[in-house]
Amino acid sequence: MPIQCSSCAKNRAMLRRPKTGHSLCKSCFFWAFEEEIHQTIVSARLFNPGETVGIGASGGKDSTVLAHVLKVLNERYDYRLKLLLLSVDEGITGYRDDSLETVKRNQQQYDLPLTIVSYEELYGWTMDAIVKQVGLKNNCTFCGVFRRQALDRGAMMLNVDKICTGHNADDVAETVLMNVLRGDIARLRRCTAISTASDGEGGIPRCKPLKYAYEKEIVLYAYFKKLDYFSTECVYSPNAYRGHARTFLKDLEAVRPSAIMDIIHSGENLSVKEGVKMPVQGTCSRCGYISSQALCKSCVLLVGLNRGLPKLGIGKHHRLHDKILAQQALTQQEEKKLKAMNF
Amino acid sequence: MCQVDEEYDSVLEQKSLPAVSKKCMKCKEGTAVLIIRVGDAFCRGCFKEYFKHKFRAMLGKNRVLFPGEKVLLAVSGGPVSSCMLAQVQEGLSREAPKKLRFMPGIIYIDEGGVCGQNAEEREKAVVQLESIFRTTGLPYHIVPLEQVFTLPESVLEPVYRREQPGSSYKAAVDQHIRSEVTQGHGKPTVEESQGALGQLSLQASTYKLEHKLALEGLFSTLKTLTAKQDMLHTLRQHLILHTARINGYSKVMFGDSCTRLAIKLLTNISLGRGAALAADTAFSDSRYGDVVMVRPMRDYSSKEIGFYNRLFEVQSVFIPGLDTKTADKASIQRLTESFVVKLQADFPSTVSTVYRTSEKLHTACPPQSSTTEPAAKCLLCLCALDTKADDASACHATLMSEQLSRGTVEKTGRTDAGCCQGQKQACGDGGCCSTSRAPGATDLRSLLCYSCRLTIKDMTAVDSLPPYISSEAEKRQRRAAMKKEIGEFLLEDGGADDE
Ligand SMILES: [Zn+2]
Ligand SMILES: [Zn+2]
Ligand SMILES: [Zn+2]
Ligand SMILES: [Zn+2]
Numbered sequence: 001m002p003i004q005c006s007s008c009a010k011n012r013a014m015l016r017r018p019k020t021g022h023s024l025c026k027s028c029f030f031w032a033f034e035e036e037i038h039q040t041i042v043s044a045r046l047f048n049p050g051e052t053v054g055i056g057a058s059g060g061k062d063s064t065v066l067a068h069v070l071k072v073l074n075e076r077y078d079y080r081l082k083l084l085l086l087s088v089d090e091g092i093t094g095y096r097d098d099s100l101e102t103v104k105r106n107q108q109q110y111d112l113p114l115t116i117v118s119y120e121e122l123y124g125w126t127m128d129a130i131v132k133q134v135g136l137k138n139n140c141t142f143c144g145v146f147r148r149q150a151l152d153r154g155a156m157m158l159n160v161d162k163i164c165t166g167h168n169a170d171d172v173a174e175t176v177l178m179n180v181l182r183g184d185i186a187r188l189r190r191c192t193a194i195s196t197a198s199d200g201e202g203g204i205p206r207c208k209p210l211k212y213a214y215e216k217e218i219v220l221y222a223y224f225k226k227l228d229y230f231s232t233e234c235v236y237s238p239n240a241y242r243g244h245a246r247t248f249l250k251d252l253e254a255v256r257p258s259a260i261m262d263i264i265h266s267g268e269n270l271s272v273k274e275g276v277k278m279p280v281q282g283t284c285s286r287c288g289y290i291s292s293q294a295l296c297k298s299c300v301l302l303v304g305l306n307r308g309l310p311k312l313g314i315g316k317h318h319r320l321h322d323k324i325l326a327q328q329a330l331t332q333q334e335e336k337k338l339k340a341m342n343f
Numbered sequence: 344m345c346q347v348d349e350e351y352d353s354v355l356e357q358k359s360l361p362a363v364s365k366k367c368m369k370c371k372e373g374t375a376v377l378i379i380r381v382g383d384a385f386c387r388g389c390f391k392e393y394f395k396h397k398f399r400a401m402l403g404k405n406r407v408l409f410p411g412e413k414v415l416l417a418v419s420g421g422p423v424s425s426c427m428l429a430q431v432q433e434g435l436s437r438e439a440p441k442k443l444r445f446m447p448g449i450i451y452i453d454e455g456g457v458c459g460q461n462a463e464e465r466e467k468a469v470v471q472l473e474s475i476f477r478t479t480g481l482p483y484h485i486v487p488l489e490q491v492f493t494l495p496e497s498v499l500e501p502v503y504r505r506e507q508p509g510s511s512y513k514a515a516v517d518q519h520i521r522s523e524v525t526q527g528h529g530k531p532t533v534e535e536s537q538g539a540l541g542q543l544s545l546q547a548s549t550y551k552l553e554h555k556l557a558l559e560g561l562f563s564t565l566k567t568l569t570a571k572q573d574m575l576h577t578l579r580q581h582l583i584l585h586t587a588r589i590n591g592y593s594k595v596m597f598g599d600s601c602t603r604l605a606i607k608l609l610t611n612i613s614l615g616r617g618a619a620l621a622a623d624t625a626f627s628d629s630r631y632g633d634v635v636m637v638r639p640m641r642d643y644s645s646k647e648i649g650f651y652n653r654l655f656e657v658q659s660v661f662i663p664g665l666d667t668k669t670a671d672k673a674s675i676q677r678l679t680e681s682f683v684v685k686l687q688a689d690f691p692s693t694v695s696t697v698y699r700t701s702e703k704l705h706t707a708c709p710p711q712s713s714t715t716e717p718a719a720k721c722l723l724c725l726c727a728l729d730t731k732a733d734d735a736s737a738c739h740a741t742l743m744s745e746q747l748s749r750g751t752v753e754k755t756g757r758t759d760a761g762c763c764q765g766q767k768q769a770c771g772d773g774g775c776c777s778t779s780r781a782p783g784a785t786d787l788r789s790l791l792c793y794s795c796r797l798t799i800k801d802m803t804a805v806d807s808l809p810p811y812i813s814s815e816a817e818k819r820q821r822r823a824a825m826k827k828e829i830g831e832f833l834l835e836d837g838g839a840d841d842e
Contacts, residue, residue, distance in 0.1 A: 181696065
């Protein structure tokens with residue numbers, strides 16, 4: 001016997017919502033999914049009329065769905081936003097060049113302007129070249145730091161008011177777990193914030209309109225909407241520890257589907273003892289980007305790369321940053337410590 | 344998208360093989376019998392000293408146990424709480440350099456009725472534990488879980504007590520010293536507690552058949568092991584709290600090791616209990632007001648405790664729990680435990696890192712309109728309600744999803760979500776909640792915190808809850824309705840609930 005849609009009570013249900021367990025027809029699911037994102041946008045006051053909003057587009061499912069839904073909602077509710085796509089080309093052969101093709105197709109389908117900024121033009125290094133020097137162990141550190149800044153720089157070039165990224169509920173919940181496992185209290189406090197605008201961090205405000213959207217529902221949405229996305233994992237595989245957290249989250253979700261939201265709720269209601277040190281934000285003395293240290297993370301990494309000392313930005317070597325800033329020579333021992341990456 | 348890790352790899356060092364040294368690192372003479380951490384090799388004697396010192400240091404640092412105060416030790420028979428009992432006994436002994444000056448008693452909650460044990464098995468476990476308890480000479484209480492069906496609703500009434508723990512500690516110490524001097528004896532605890540031997544086992548360890556059936560009925564309405572474990576924990580707390588109150592204990596000690604607390608912290612995050620995380624995992628937890636829960640074993644790893652118990656023959660009794668012999672993925676609690684244990688095997692700093700996180704947290708005050716009104720407390724866990732969050736929250740988004748999927752919201756684009764969120768706007772006008780008179784699941788929800796709602800949601804029939812819970816719920820609902828009726832005449836929020 002076909003199951004009836006629990007929302008309209010008319011159509012045949014086509015899917016069971018991973019988030020609530022309700023059986024819905026296709027159009028009711030689309031409606032609920034989009035409406036929830038609209039509610040998130042409205043209740044968190046993510047945008048103001050007339051703003052230019054850059055959508056961080058990677059070609060993956062999250063940003064593809066985000067671009068699609070934002071366009072739909074912008075028209076449906078007359079947000080009066082100027083939407084544009086912003087992509088970062090990390091320079092990873094066989095991964096980024098393919099996914100960028102997807103972004104370019106999206107651009108045509110959604111009729112949104114697209115800008116691509118590349119690591120190569122910003123930093124003089126492609127990820128392929130970085131991996132050649134640092135190996136596969138810490139390359140995600142480089143990539144993450146560089147991407148964050150690259151998006152900001154691209155957005156500044158385009159006079160964008162806000163950047164939104166495709167982080168979904170699973171990503172946020174996973175980050176909560178990761179920060180607990182690492183004991184990173186500063187990030188734990190920040191990671192559930194839906195936007196960084198109120199943090200006083202400087203830089204271009206960022207937000208996550210998909211913060212409460214389940215990854216599984218994003219896939220369902222893309223599947224039924226027949227959205228075109230690129231679904232290969234980055235060829236330079238991610239960190240194993242995060243992999244553990246991801247698996248754990250998936251297992252939790254299997255035991256109790258609301259676990260993802262429950263973890264986010266936990267994260268939103270945590271509060272940190274006063275007197276626990278929080279990093280003070282300043283600006284990088286080399287490039288002017290926001291940083292809690294004298295040198296921003298990406299400058300440290302860059303200096304390390306350019307001087308053949310790739311380990312510089314990986315561990316805690318704050319002491320050495322001043323030396324580098326002052327262009328002093330490092331001792332042999334210091335050099336040795338920062339060099340060897342292999343094995 | 345690629346998931347990025349900044350700078351953590353260096354922090355999370357992979358396990359390396361310990362360098363075995365033959366001599367004790369402390370006295371440099373004795374032969375090392377164990378290695379706690381890499382490089383920390385101890386001889387037998389030094390290990391004992393180290394272990395004892397840690398216990399005293401934990402109590403000394405926190406200064407919450409007053410001299411002469413009655414303290415209840417919650418003993419489950421497991422290795423940690425058994426070790427805790429041994430530490431207290433050690434501290435009470437004549438030879439102890441700085442004797443503990445509080446008056447301990449023991450409580451054991453017999454949960455066999457919901458953990459699949461038959462009467463014979465339960466009896467056997469109780470006999471084993473009683474023989475251990477007797478040798479301590481301390482008064483003890485063996486309470487079957489079935490007793491929750493006899494609890495008065497006052498257990499759930501929040502007690503608000505405002506005081507400065509530091510100053511009262513000092514006052515209590517001074518008072519104690521004075522009384523010791525005048526009475527001229529310096530070792531009251533052991534003698535006095537031995538005098539209490541006659542009235543040991545104050546509560547009969549028996550239970551009525553009807554309560555046994557009621558308890559089984561209650562647990563059969565809980566659909567998931569996650570909810571069962573959570574409910575068991577809640578009921579156990581209530582029973583311990585009540586026993587402490589009627590016997591004049593003002594502190595209860597729980598045997599939570601560092602390992603257990605790390606698991607608990609991660610479990611509670613996964614259960615949506617983030618707001619109560621500090622209360623649930625800190626050294627002391629004063630949510631009940633008059634009875635404070637403390638966790639003096641929190642600095643020991645389960646490994647250390649295992650060593651100690653083996654070296655110094657601390658007896659423990661294995662009693663199967665709700666999740667004994669269940670699969671790893673049987674419940675959130677079980678899953679988290681196996682996750683932490685496995686991760687700890689690969690990354691030995693996992694437990695201590697997570698545990699340290701707990702020390703940096705404190706309970707977030709839910710947004711309150713007025714400072715005079717104490718925050719409303721959850722009916723079940725007695726933590727401050729964390730459900731009044733603003734619109735852009737997971738709590739709100741969840742309600743939203745429910746409503747949109749049920750189709751109860753008109754498709755106009757504007758929705759009136761959150762009508763059952765706060766108690767103040769309790770919905771009575773045919774809103775999203777049912778308005779039936781019997782306290783159904785929806786009615787109960789408004790009295791519960793986010794996480795306890797999840798447990799009740801996994802329940803098929805809320806009328807199987809013990810009477811003290813349902814009658815306190817009804818009482819609170821009547822009060823809320825009353826307040827709503829007279830709302831326009833009240834000049835200040837709260838007031839009457841303030842005492
Ligand atoms: Zn439908
Ligand atoms: Zn910089
Ligand atoms: Zn020694
Ligand atoms: Zn609760």
